[in-house]
Amino acid sequence: MTKPSYNPFDDTSIHASTQQSQDDAQSQRVPFNDVIHHNDVVQGIQAPKRVEQMPKWYQQHRRNSAALSVLIFGGFLVYNVIQIILDIVAGR
Numbered sequence: 788m789t790k791p792s793y794n795p796f797d798d799t800s801i802h803a804s805t806q807q808s809q810d811d812a813q814s815q816r817v818p819f820n821d822v823i824h825h826n827d828v829v830q831g832i833q834a835p836k837r838v839e840q841m842p843k844w845y846q847q848h849r850r851n852s853a854a855l856s857v858l859i860f861g862g863f864l865v866y867n868v869i870q871i872i873l874d875i876v877a878g879r
């Protein structure tokens with residue numbers, strides 16, 4: 788009982804870190820399956836695979852659209868809660 792049981796989370800050979808540079812954008816755009824690769828071949832260009840690879844103006848538009856969607860959904864929920872409370876108070 789002097790030797791503890793094997794714990795894979797403590798094994799440093801499994802979790803050896805590798806250095807990846809952010810400058811190598813081409814390797815990040817490699818498709819991870821044949822369907823995406825076929826789509827890139829048909830289009831003639833490589834489509835962005837990550838949000839960071841899209842144009843800056845589109846990233847901002849996408850962020851604003853997401854925020855607007857969340858605000859509309861939140862407003863809809865607040866409106867429904869208020870309507871339910873008013874119905875309970877009115878005795879319907």
